[in-house]
Amino acid sequence: MLLSASSIAQTKRISLDVKEQSFSDVINQIEQQSSYRVIYNSSKIDTTKKVTISVNKQSLENTLEKLLEGSGVSYVLKNNQILLIESKSSSSDLKSQQSERLISGKVLSSNNNFPLPGATILIKGTSAGAITNIEGQFTYLLKGNNINNLILEVSYLGF
């Protein structure tokens, strides 16, 4: 039963048939048809420009890809919340996505698996990094063109 309920939620489809309407109108229509909500930096994303789009019972991902194609805008989706961002370069989407990656994780003590607050996670060879919170968790945005080859160093000073 649980499985079927979640598959229904996932197959929530979006249909649009708009001609020369503003980008913000289209966003409103997507929000009305789904539980997704959209935010964006108002000085970077122009939502007044007119768009024409027609999709029939498409997934959110397909709908957004079609809507944003060639617009210089891309999106990040997390827990039903969408952020619109400027593509670094609309012709090399893949490359720009690779230059940033949000990492997160949890640091546990090796002898009893307890979360370690205040542990330091550093990018090897630099002083950049993050510190874990009370639950031993950290998040950090890696930036650069060599993300795949970065090494993280975790250290912790016990009592």
Next chain:
Amino acid sequence: MYNLESVSQPITFHTLNIPFGKTFKVTLSDGSIVHLNAGSSLKYPQQFNTTGNRKVFLQGEAFFKVNKDEKRPFMVEANDIAIKVLGTEFNVNTSSLNHYADCILVEGSVLLSSNNGNEVILSPNEKATWDITSKAFNISQINTKLYTSWVHGELIFEDSNFSDISNKLTQFYNIKIENRNNSLKTQKFSGTISLKHSSVENILDLLINDTPFSYIKMDDNTIIISNNQP
């Protein structure tokens, strides 16, 4: 259906105090509905009198959906102002710290009066702000959705500073946010946040993709936002 009270009966008042991180909906004895925002408090009678005003007292913010009763006007007393209505939908926001008060009218008509005798009648899609220094009401045209979306568990922003968004998140998620990132301070955002589907961390994890920063959550429920490179 029932009309038990008599005019002479002493009125018993209830007071609702809503903590930060919570909102609450209460139905009054006349069927009027009040949505109370986080950190607000409402004093109201268990039963309204059969004659005279239906009077309640507000600190903080509330959205009122008042049932029509022309014989018994509905009154909200909030800080230095009083709001009198017959039957309508409106939002009231006050702060006792700086004697701030405003009223947003969704439909119908309301009469606002101040404790120094100023009066103003508000039309739908108007906002009246009580100015403590000039002791007068300022009226402006507004989009009511921006002020009432919290009733439906959403926050709508229109070209809002990050600090405004941060203040709202503080109120709704009962968390402290300390922003030490100057670049983020100057950014402005628009759009909608669903309070029940999202979280402060979720919003921050997304905004990092727009304006790079790093954040940590301290054990006292404070989130500290700093520059990306220490």
